[in-house]
Amino acid sequence: MPSIRSVPALPATGELFGCSFRSILRQAERPLGFEANEALEQDVQLVQQCLQGDGSAWEELVRQHSRRVFNICYRFTGNRTEAEDLTQDVFLRIYRTLASYRSAHGGFATWMTSVTRNLLIDHYRRTKRDRATDSLDDAMPVVENKESSAKRPDEQALLGELSGQVQSALTKLSPELREAVVLRDLQQLEYGEIQRVLAVPEGTVKSRINRGRIELARILQQMGVRPA
C-alpha cells in the first residue's frame, strides 16, 4: 500500500542540496491516500467485470493504463514503434492471464507493471545481439547510437534537446539499473511496489536505484549535459 513520505527538516549546511532535494520531492509526489485507494478499488471492480465477460470493462482498463504502460516501454526502449508493439504484447498477455490476478498480491497496476517489466527484459534479451553494448566503457556517442538514430526527427523535436539527451543516457544504462530508475524516478513507484515488480529484496532495489542514478549522472556528464 502506498505510504505517506514525511520530509525531515534540513540543516542550514545542506541548504544547497536541500533546496534541490525539496524540489525533487515536490515533483515526486503522487496521489496518495484516498485517491489511490479509489483507483485500486475501481481496478478491482473492472477486473471482476472483465472476468464476467464485460468487454466495455476491459476497454476501460485498456484506456486507463495504456498510456502508463506505453511510457514505461518507451523510456526503457527509447523507440516509439517498439514501445507500441510491446504495449500491445503486455495487454495481450494480461488479457490471457487475467484470471490469475489476485488482489491480495498487490494492486492491479503493480501486477501490470510487473508483466510489463518481464516482457521488457525478454525483449531486451532477444534483441541484445542487435544493440550497441550497454556497458559504460563501450558507450558510443549519441550521434552514432543505433537507438537514437532510429528516432524520428519529430520525436526529437517533441522531446526537446535535454529530454532527448536524458532518454539517450537512459538507454545506455544496463537493463537492471534502467528498470529501477524508470520505475522509481519516472513512474514514481514506492520501494515496496518496485520490490514486488522486480521480485528482489528492498535492499537490492535501493542499491540498483542508487547505482543507476549515479551511473546516469556520469553518462550525462560525459555527454556534456550541464545543470541549468
Added chain:
Amino acid sequence: MGQFEVFWPTTRELGSFAGCLMNWTCEQTELLLTDYLDGLLSAAEQHEFDAHVNSCPRCTPLVSSVTHAISALHALPQIDPSPRLVYNILDKTLGPRETVTGWAAVRAWLRGINPQRLAYGSVSLCAMFLTFASFTSFSWKKPRVADLAPAKVYQGADRQAHLVYARSTKFVSDLRVVYEIQSRLQREDQLPNNQDSTTPQTSPDKNPGSTDGSAPASPKQQNRANDLASRSLVLAAACPVCSEGRIQ
C-alpha cells in the same frame, strides 16, 4: 530455514555502522546517496553527510550531478501513444468489432479526443478567424457571406494596410513636430536674454516676426516661426487624438 537464522545487515546498516567508527567517507556518501535524497537518513547521519559533502571536492560535484540527473528525469514529459494503439489492443484482445454508427460513433470519437489539445486548437482557430475578420470588411453587426468572398477580402486587406500605413506615417510626422517644438523651446529657455540672437522673439501680443525693435528677423526665420506657431496650434488641438494614435 534451519534452527538458526542468519540476518545479514543491509547496505544502509553497514554504512551507518562504519560512520560510527570513523569519519564520513566518500564511499559512504555514494552508498547512502539515495537515502539522503529520499530523506531516510537520521538527523545525525544527515549532518555528517552534509558536513562531508560540503568539504569534499569529489562528493560535491557527485551529489550535484545526481540531483541534476534526477531533476532531468522528473522533467521528462509523458508521451502520448498513437490514437490507434488502444484500438489495436482491443482488436487483438476482443477481436474485430462491428463499426459503430450514428451517435455512438460520435461519442466514441469524442472520447478519443484529448481535451487539452482540443481547447488549444479551438482557441488558435478562433484567434486566427478574428485576425482574419479584422483585416476584411466583415461586419459583426450585419454579417454577410458575400463579405468572405476572396475579392472582397483582398480589397478589405488592401484598404486596411493603406490605412495603417497612412496613420503610422502621420503619427511619426506629428511626433517629429512635437520634438522640433520641444527642442526649440528648450533652446529658447537656455538663451533667455541674448539680444544678438538671430532667432525671432515671438510675442503673444504681436504678430509673429514683430520684435521689440531689435534687428528684424529675416523672412526665412519669420516664415519658420509662423509655421511653427501654426503647427503648435494644430497639435495642441489634436493632442488628445494624437495620444490615442488615431485620426478623427
